[in-house]
Amino acid sequence: MxxxxxxxxxxxxxxxxxxxxxxxxxxxxxxxxxxxxxxxxxxxxxxxxxxxxxxxxxxxxxxxxxxxxxxxxxxxxxxxxxxxxxxxxxxxxxxxxxxxxxxxxxxxxxxxxxxxxxxxxxxxxxxxxxxxxxxxxxxxxxxxxxxxxxxxxxxxDEDTRRFMNNPEKVRYDMESKTLYCNKILKWYRQDFLKVAPSIPEYIRSYLKTDYPLNASTRISYLDYDWSLNQRISS
Known part of the structure; x- marks a missing residue:
């Protein structure tokens, strides 16, 4: 190995x-x-x-x-x-x-x-x-x-929880009842649906806050940022 x-x-x-x-x-x-x-x-x-x-x-x-x-x-x-x-x-x-x-x-x-x-x-x-x-x-x-x-x-499991609870990747707007998601959850939708009945329910299982998410929750996908994941040295 x-x-x-x-x-x-x-x-x-x-x-x-x-x-x-x-x-x-x-x-x-x-x-x-x-x-x-x-x-x-x-x-x-x-x-x-x-x-x-x-x-x-x-x-x-x-x-x-x-x-x-x-x-x-x-x-x-x-x-x-x-x-x-x-x-x-x-x-x-x-x-x-x-x-x-x-x-x-x-x-x-x-x-x-x-x-x-x-x-x-x-x-x-x-x-x-x-x-x-x-x-x-x-x-x-x-x-x-x-x-x-x-x-x-x-x-x-830690990676998934960190992703789902990062508002830059996933966030829920209570007022509009809209779930905003990173496009990874759209591009690989079929992978997540093998283990959950819907994308909102898959997300809900990892969230720290128990939002009222279900199969009928409205989803809006966020723009994907392709800029380099770099840290500039101080």
Whole structure:
């Protein structure tokens, strides 16, 4: 199994409690640290029949590590969604997720393959949507530490609760009786409906405040912020 301790130390050093990454310091101080860690682990034998908790921790960590390593290579950038003359370059945006640029266990992976084929289809864990991060402000807050098999279910539960109780991601307006949601809850709606009868009821199960949410609650989806999840060093 992969040694996650080097990755854990990097996250604790460069991620703040708001999930923002200090790319400036990371690139200046340890630009090769992720690549070196991944390189030292990539030829390990991976048993696809290992237990689900090991696979969950493994692939969430790898997804986030691959993402951050790509940002560090390209930094400084403002967003993973580049613009040409003010117009979003959607081809470059899709290529960020679709390119099989990450070599591990004798195979090349893309971020899309890890997310869709492994985390969603194979492992069937909807809470991964509040753990894997695409380096954007609209994403879940990046955890300032690695995922470990013996803790991953608790960690995913914490991530989901943090997301649902963050008014920048989810909020309920009592006056208009409208539930405002991050678009992750729209894009991956079918994943959440496998474990809950409706999106409002899925959200309600994680909220600290018991709002009157049910299947008929009006939903309005918030604009997604694609700007980089960076922390500017003081």
């Amino acid at each position: 992969i040694d996650f301790e080097p990755w854990d130390r990097l996250l604790r050093q460069y991620i703040d409690q708001q999930g923002r990454v200090d790319y400036i310091a990371w690139k200046k101080e340890q630009p090769q640290a992720i690549a070196d860690w991944l390189s030292s682990q990539k030829n390990l034998a991976f048993k696809s029949n290992s237990n689900n908790l090991e696979e969950l921790a493994l692939w969430i960590n790898l997804y986030n590590a691959f993402t951050i390593s790509t940002i560090l290579e390209r930094y400084p950038i403002e967003s993973i969604r580049p613009r040409i003359l003010g117009i979003p370059n959607w081809l470059a945006f899709l290529w960020f997720f679709q390119r099989r640029a990450y070599y591990m266990f004798g195979e090349s992976y893309s971020l899309a393959k890890i997310e869709n084929s492994i985390l969603r289809e194979k492992l069937q864990e909807p809470r991964i949507h509040f753990a894997i991060v695409c380096a954007s402000v609209g994403c879940p807050l990046l955890r300032s530490g690695a995922y470990f098999p013996e803790q991953v279910i608790q960690q995913l």
